[in-house]
Amino acid sequence: MAYADRISPVLRAAFELLREAGRPLRPEEVRKEVESRVTIPAELRGPNAHGQARWWAQLGFRTGEAASIGWMTKRNGWAITEAGIRALDDFEGTELYRELVRQYRARRLPPRPHDRPGTTPPPDPIPAAFEQFQQNLQYARQLVDGGRNLERLAVGSFDVTDLYRAAWTQAVAALDHWVTREIVDRALALALNPEARRPPKFSNLSIPVELFERIHHHDEPLGETFGAHLEKHFSFMTFQNPEKIKEGFAYVSTVNLWVKVAEVLTAQDARSPITADGVRTRLREIAWRRNNIAHTADHDPQRPGRKAPITAAEAEATIEWLEAMAIAIQQALGDPLPAMTPDAADELRAAPVTAEAEPATGPRGKRTWDEPSFLQAVEEYCPAGVRDTLLAVYRHAESHPSFHEYYFGEGEYPSVTAWFNLGSDKASVWSIYTGPAKSVLAVNFGSVRNHGASRERMTRLAERLGVLPGSARLRDQLESADYGKYPSLQPDALARPEAREVIITALNEFLTGETPH
Structure with a gap:
């Protein structure tokens, strides 16, 4: 049985449940109800490499993709949108899942150097940026679940709440890493599309003469070479503070980021409107707590010698909020530029010969390694x-x-x-x-x-x-x-x-x- 045939009933059951509920549902509510509605194949019931039921992990990823393209929301619970209801009606059987994958790939995955013919793949090109972000958040959720289980067992040999602090730190690191990759992906898409309108800050990016010469005179692929430069450039930046995040995305977009993000989040749950400064304040609070955990072991300034209290619910709410905010950022920025055709990409290089097209010989000069x-x-x-x-x-x-x-x-x-x-x-x-x-x-x-x-x-x-x-x-x-x-x-x-x-x-x-x- 194909993967789509196995996961499609689970995805459809979750969408139908959200449509029937007519209100946001907590993830655990969705999990219990879907399990009661669908016979989940044995290969999906088993744990994945991280100890989580495969079907539940996959549903988390697929619903994240659905939220990213506007079929549902994940702010203050899971809820289906009008677009999601239309998709549920329009696509029967496995076609719902296939259409989700098609739209997500078409709209959300920007070109990467290894996606284009003639380029050498990087050591570990999967998963894509948003999937990696979701996986990192899943690790954080597992820490919270582990802490809850240990609390029920009344474990006293160590401070169980440290697991919640670790989850908090993991979630912020996930956001930082995702922002970096999202900026690099979008910047690379701009570089590979010479007709695209560039933000002023992108046009002011400093490029070493050596990089220009490698591309122009030594026929190195633009995508691979410039992509490596972008990753190096942005890897030295930290994206946890809202000002730094806005500054980073200004390289690839002219959108008024936090104003647009607030509009998106408010539209997702009109009962809880939020302003741009509200978004920034929440993010600063989360980043401040992460820094307090990392640098002072979560010292409580009001109680010298003791840690600030933290609960599983607080850590879980932080994880959910960061996921919802990342989805809102994606929607605020809009879809990345489409990938170029190989013919168009070749026009950006002095010669069309590449490592994959000519593995043994070519005009690229001597090998660095042997x-x-x-x-x-x-x-x-x-x-x-x-x-x-x-x-x-x-x-x-x-x-x-x-x-x-x-x-x-x-x-x-x-x-x-x-x-x-x-x-x-x-x-x-x-x-x-x-x-x-x-x-x-x-x-x-x-x-x-x-x-x-x-x-x-x-x-x-x-x-x-x-x-x-x-x-x-x-x-x-x-x-x-x-x-x-x-x-x-x-x-x-x-x-x-x-x-x-x-x-x-x-x-x-x-x-x-x-x-x-």
């Missing part, structure tokens, strides 16, 4: 288990009959991509990225999809790799993205004793296009 430097990096940066797995995968490639070539990267740290003949075309099947923080194996589903691999073939590969730690949702994530992603197997998975056999067996099956009996 096999000796890559092997030295694996030896230096990788723990023994990770090193053994990565080297086994690396050495397996050139021993396979369909192997075509290695392409060594030009990033800050050594990397290598393996190209194979898939039958009708050549594609980069996997990439290994090394670094002091971690080393990963990226499986390039987006590349093999673009070069002729069948859905059945990609599905089998995702299923085989899904047995590794942290990959339980791999197939679902890939299906929801139409396999246009480049997921990475993380060190914890690579270090497992069985990882080498699992990965190589999966690759052998994929490369031959046959299922072993």
Whole structure:
């Protein structure tokens, strides 16, 4: 059964419940009622890698996407909008879910360097910015749930309320990270669309001469090169204070941010109108508490030597408010610019040749890395288990009959991509990225999809790799993205004793296009 067939009844039941209620419902109310209305498949009832029921985690993500495109709201509870009711009436069966995915992808996902043909995928390009934000908020919610459970057990060996403080800090960090990525995504979309109207602040961005020369004289792809510059530029900024957030979004939009956000939030729940200064005040209070937790262990100035009190309900309300505000920011800014066609993007470069189009040779100049430097990096940066797995995968490639070539990267740290003949075309099947923080194996589903691999073939590969730690949702994530992603197997998975056999067996099956009996 396809993923859409499994999750669609859950999504539809939630929408029908909200329509019948005619008022905002608390998430737990939705959960209990949906469970009573729908027979949830066993594979969705089980826990995901973070211990949460898969169907509930997925419903959280899908309703976040629905709120982002205006089908529902999440301020002061979940509520369906007129647009959501129309969608419920217009799209039957699995089409409701498919239309949600289509509209969200079309309206909310801006172009990224790895989404365009001819570019090398980054080490871990999934999930998208808003999905990552939701996942980070889910981690915070799990901390709150854990604290509640421990309070019921009357645990006294440590201060259980510290879990609520950790959740608070996690939620603010999630917002900070999302704002950064949202700004970078939108700035990159502006750069890739030369006809788009640019905010004055965007036009005043400083660009090093070296970056200009790399693009203009050395034929480096604009999206990849400028995207890396933007990420570096904005990574040094902190987006927790409302003034800093507005300042950041001014690079990519001329909207009067907090006024528009207040209008959006008020429209979502007219019973609780809020002003721009009300939004800013609430955000400052949340950021102040986060800083007090981080820097003074939540010292209570009114009670020297003691922590400020905090409850599960307060932490939970903060998480919900930050999610609602992020959705309102998206709606206030409007949809990102659409991705350019490859032909239009080529006009922005001095030459159309790229790493993926020409993996072995080309006019881009000498390689930064080669096999000796890559092997030295694996030896230096990788723990023994990770090193053994990565080297086994690396050495397996050139021993396979369909192997075509290695392409060594030009990033800050050594990397290598393996190209194979898939039958009708050549594609980069996997990439290994090394670094002091971690080393990963990226499986390039987006590349093999673009070069002729069948859905059945990609599905089998995702299923085989899904047995590794942290990959339980791999197939679902890939299906929801139409396999246009480049997921990475993380060190914890690579270090497992069985990882080498699992990965190589999966690759052998994929490369031959046959299922072993």
